[in-house]
Amino acid sequence: MSSRSSARLGRSIALHLFLTPLALIWLFPLWMMVVFSTMPDNGIFSPGIELLPHGNFMDNFNNLQRDTDFVGAIGISVSVAVTYTFLSVLLTSMAGWALARYRFFGKGVVVAIILGTITLPYAVVLIPQFIMVARDFKLANTWVALIVPPLFNSLGVLFMRQSFSMMPDDLFDAARVEGVKEWRIFLFVALPLARPMLAALAIILFLASWNNYLWPLLINSQPGSMTAPVALGTLIGLTKVSWGGIMAGAVMLTVPMLIVFVLLQRHFIAGIAAGAVK
């Protein structure tokens, strides 16, 4: 017995000896992001090894705000992400509900097409989307352009379909017997029951909108209409730019999401893992 428990101890030590350095390597870029954001530019570009935060964050933030209107861009990013998340959760759960709970003509085709788009690169729709939104609809540099085209997502619908189809039939049948309309059953019976799944979905969608880069870069390129990642991206590669400022911006984009991640880890992980678990 004691030899077995000492073998267990040995395995446990080996596990931590391997995993701890790997975890530290993984945390290192995030840690350095914070460190850089608190260092003056001449400190970032100096020969010494600096691994601890300094006290220059506010100066860096002011430099960033001088280089680009980052606060304004954050405002756009937050508003767009909130609106997008609300609309997308609504659309996605409605579609998921229909696919889970009704029998209808063409259902198999709809599901097959949604599954098919998972393996289709976004690049294929990018150019016509851009031509349509910018030239035909004349919506470049508007919020609509940022919010509406990305509303289609396939994994979210499959996730909600899965969530609704696991609910027992009699919950809804009872309401139907009472003569409650279908949309009321959806809104007042199904959605409240799906609250944890909706939370997971909302977090993933919010994050996707918050971090979205390529589409906002293309469609909202005017300074006053840029999202925060796009505004920050325009600074990277400029010669006369404050790198401390860029890092302050990176921290402002990242740290709120890290806090949300820590607080809502369960929902986050459920949302990401949902894609694979059938």
Next chain:
Amino acid sequence: MRYQNATAYRFLAPYLLIFAVFWVWPIIDSFMISFQATRTVPWRFAPGFNWGRLIGDPAFFNALKNTLLILVIQVPVMITLAIVMAVLLNSPLLKARGLYRFAFFAPVVVGEVAYSAVFRLMFNLNFGIINKLLNSVGLPSVDWFSNVTPAMALIMIAVTWRWAGYNAIILLAGMQSIPEDVYEAATLDRVSKLKQFFFITLPLLKPVIVFCLVLSIIGTMQLFTEPFLITERGGPGGGTETLGLLLYRQGFRSLNFGYASAVAYTMAGLAIAITLVQLWLTREPK
């Protein structure tokens, strides 16, 4: 159960409308645009124009080669790492599990722009922390940005850092759905942990691994932000230019939509082909 066409389609309508306008039509449209000369006004139908140029364009083959190179090296390394992370995070022997999970999963919430900026600073030739650390253990500095091989390595390192944890989350969920009693039976039969991993975990996890592979391949196939921001528009001298970047340059810098659409369809064709091969290789034996 009776058919409820009207009700069902009322719930599906907004979603399908967005899908039709912003996906179905663009998929058809970009196929048609790829057969048009788009730098004349008005655009004219010229079937061989873009595709003919594509098959003789060294820039295209360079981007294709780089994309495939990143694909065949980065994706397997990352998925292997993600499997290792998931297995170890799943170990009952692990203490302070939450801290380790945070370390590996945190990059999932980090935006491409933010992390590209950090990696640029960390890998800077003279002042980057990576070269300083290499020097401090007696190794020479690496010029990560002016030589092709280190620049490619840097892109792969960055993408792996960003996405390994994401895949580990999916794999971990898959592992946790394997019933515990399978392992209990194996342990009773004195099957070693290592054998349990190779003969129980891996085979049962295969569908999840394939799912991760497919998602990763499609993601890497479209790689854009990292070579755009970290190695400065695919530098050095096109050494890290990817198909995604070529599409961006052709479509949105040169406004050559026809050629860019041909590039886009090449990416789609490759993604679909690789996915099909993957599904075929991992099909269930009859």
